[in-house]
Amino acid sequence: MLFRHLPDEIFQALSGSNRALIEAVLTDLAEVFYDHAEDPIKDKSTIIESIEDTLHKVDTFSWHEDHKESFDSPKTIHDYALRIYHRLVNTGWLVEEQELYRVSVLMTPQISMLLRSLVEISRHGKRNYGATVLSILSNLEAVAKHPTERGVTLRQSAEASRDFSAHLNQILLGIRSLQRELFASRDPKVIVAGFFDLFVEGILIADYKTIKTSNNPFRFRRQILELTQEFLSDTDTLNKVAQCYVDQQLISLEEAQVMVEKDCRDIIQTFSNIEQRLERIDEYRYRLEKRAADTARYMDNSRPGLANKVAGIISDVAKFEHLPVLKNVFGSRFVGASSAAQPMKRREPPPPRVMTPSEVSADAIKLRDLQRRFHEARQVTVPKMQTYLERQMQADKSKHILDFTIESVEDFVCFDHLRYIGSLGVSAKKLEDSFEIHFTNQYLDVHEFVECREFNVVRRSKASA
Structure with missing residues (x-):
C-alpha cells in the first residue's frame, strides 16, 4: 500500500493553515533536489537558504499556530525559514543526517517520487503529441530493421501509446466535467473565464489545431499500424523481439512472448480507434465553445440581467409536469422590444495613469545580503x-x-x-x-x-x- 512507504504525518504540512507557504517551499525545493548535475545530499544551510529565497518571492505571508510548538513566533525571514524547515523535517519530507559537524539533508526515494508527482500535477499543461507519434514510429522502424538489438524499444512505444490513450481519456472526462460545471452556472463571467482558463489553457492539446490539417500529428497512423501488425504476423521477428525482452528483463521466453503480443495489441488498439475518440472530444469541444461564444455575445448585446431572468424563468417552468400555455406573450415584458440589442455607447478613452513598478525595499535587500554573507x-x-x-x-x-x-x-x-x-x-x-x-x-x-x-x-x- 501507499502509506506503508510514507510517514504517517506526511500530509499534515499540506493540510494546515500554512499550506500555501509549505506548497511554495516544496515546489522550489523540488528543483533543488532534482538538479541532476549536483549531489542529491544537500547541506542544511543550502536548504534553509533556498527556503529564504522562496519566502522573498512571496508577497505577503503570516504564520498560523496550528498547535503549540517549542519555537517562538517567527519575526524575520530567517525565523520563517527555520520554522518551515523544522515542519518539513518533523512531517517526514526532509531527512537530516549528521556527520561530525556537518548536517546533511536529503529526501527518501519514496518522498522524492511523491513530490515529483505532485509538482507534475500542479504544472499540468497542454501536451504536444506530434513528437510523441514520431518517436513511436521511429522506435517501431528501428525494431523492424534490428529486432535483436532494438527490440526493447517496442516496450517504450507501447508505454507511450498507453500514456497517450490515457491522456485522451483525461481530456474527454475533463471536458465533460467542465461542461457540466459551466452549464450549471448562471454568471456569464464565470462561464467565459472558466472556458479560457480551464479548457484552453489546461485541457486542450497544444497541437489540436493541426489535427484537421494535412500536417496533423497522426498522419503516420497507417505506418504505425502496418508495422505493428507485421510484428504479430511474422513469427521470426516476434521471437527475436521476445528474446530481446528475455535478455533485458531476465524473464522466460513464454512470458516475453506474451508481453510482446500485449504491447503490439495495445499500440494497435490505441491507433485504431483514435478517430472515434477524437470525434467525441471534438463534439464536446464544440458544445463548450458554442456555450462560451453565446454567453459572450449575449453579454454585449442583451439587456443587463436578462440572461439571469430568462434562466430563472426556465428553472421555474421546469418544476411543472406540463408546460403552461401563455395566452398573451406580448403582455409579459421579459421578451420584447425593450430586450432587443441596443447600439453600443461611445466609449471614452480612460484617463492616463502613471505606472510605477513595485520594487523591493532597500532595507529588505540589505538584510538579505547580510544574511547571505553570514551563511557564507x-x-x-x-x-x-x-x-x-x-x-x-x-x-x-x-x-x-x-x-x-x-x-x-x-x-x-x-x-x-x-x-x-x-x-x-x-x-x-x-x-x-x-x-x-x-x-x-x-x-x-x-x-x-x-x-x-x-x-x-x-x-x-x-x-x-
Missing part, C-alpha cells in the same frame, strides 16, 4: 582553513592554541574546525600533509570565546622544505 561566513572550506593557517603560522614552525587570533566569523569557524582536520576527507589531504595537530588532555578557555582541548599546530618538515 559559516561555511567551512579547505581553502578558507588553509588561508587561515598560513596567515596565523606565517614563518613559525609551531604555534600554541592561545597564540591564534579570532577576528571575524570566518576566523572563528576555521579555528573551531582545526581539531577536525583529520576528519575532513580527501579534500583536506593537502592540509594534513602541511600541518599536524598535537593534542593534550587539558581544556582551555580561548579568548573567552570557546572552550576546547589544548593543542599545538606543527608545520611538517616536507611542507617547510
Whole structure:
C-alpha cells in the first residue's frame, strides 16, 4: 500500500493553515533536489537558504499556530525559514543526517517520487503529441530493421501509446466535467473565464489545431499500424523481439512472448480507434465553445440581467409536469422590444495613469545580503582553513592554541574546525600533509570565546622544505 512507504504525518504540512507557504517551499525545493548535475545530499544551510529565497518571492505571508510548538513566533525571514524547515523535517519530507559537524539533508526515494508527482500535477499543461507519434514510429522502424538489438524499444512505444490513450481519456472526462460545471452556472463571467482558463489553457492539446490539417500529428497512423501488425504476423521477428525482452528483463521466453503480443495489441488498439475518440472530444469541444461564444455575445448585446431572468424563468417552468400555455406573450415584458440589442455607447478613452513598478525595499535587500554573507561566513572550506593557517603560522614552525587570533566569523569557524582536520576527507589531504595537530588532555578557555582541548599546530618538515 501507499502509506506503508510514507510517514504517517506526511500530509499534515499540506493540510494546515500554512499550506500555501509549505506548497511554495516544496515546489522550489523540488528543483533543488532534482538538479541532476549536483549531489542529491544537500547541506542544511543550502536548504534553509533556498527556503529564504522562496519566502522573498512571496508577497505577503503570516504564520498560523496550528498547535503549540517549542519555537517562538517567527519575526524575520530567517525565523520563517527555520520554522518551515523544522515542519518539513518533523512531517517526514526532509531527512537530516549528521556527520561530525556537518548536517546533511536529503529526501527518501519514496518522498522524492511523491513530490515529483505532485509538482507534475500542479504544472499540468497542454501536451504536444506530434513528437510523441514520431518517436513511436521511429522506435517501431528501428525494431523492424534490428529486432535483436532494438527490440526493447517496442516496450517504450507501447508505454507511450498507453500514456497517450490515457491522456485522451483525461481530456474527454475533463471536458465533460467542465461542461457540466459551466452549464450549471448562471454568471456569464464565470462561464467565459472558466472556458479560457480551464479548457484552453489546461485541457486542450497544444497541437489540436493541426489535427484537421494535412500536417496533423497522426498522419503516420497507417505506418504505425502496418508495422505493428507485421510484428504479430511474422513469427521470426516476434521471437527475436521476445528474446530481446528475455535478455533485458531476465524473464522466460513464454512470458516475453506474451508481453510482446500485449504491447503490439495495445499500440494497435490505441491507433485504431483514435478517430472515434477524437470525434467525441471534438463534439464536446464544440458544445463548450458554442456555450462560451453565446454567453459572450449575449453579454454585449442583451439587456443587463436578462440572461439571469430568462434562466430563472426556465428553472421555474421546469418544476411543472406540463408546460403552461401563455395566452398573451406580448403582455409579459421579459421578451420584447425593450430586450432587443441596443447600439453600443461611445466609449471614452480612460484617463492616463502613471505606472510605477513595485520594487523591493532597500532595507529588505540589505538584510538579505547580510544574511547571505553570514551563511557564507559559516561555511567551512579547505581553502578558507588553509588561508587561515598560513596567515596565523606565517614563518613559525609551531604555534600554541592561545597564540591564534579570532577576528571575524570566518576566523572563528576555521579555528573551531582545526581539531577536525583529520576528519575532513580527501579534500583536506593537502592540509594534513602541511600541518599536524598535537593534542593534550587539558581544556582551555580561548579568548573567552570557546572552550576546547589544548593543542599545538606543527608545520611538517616536507611542507617547510
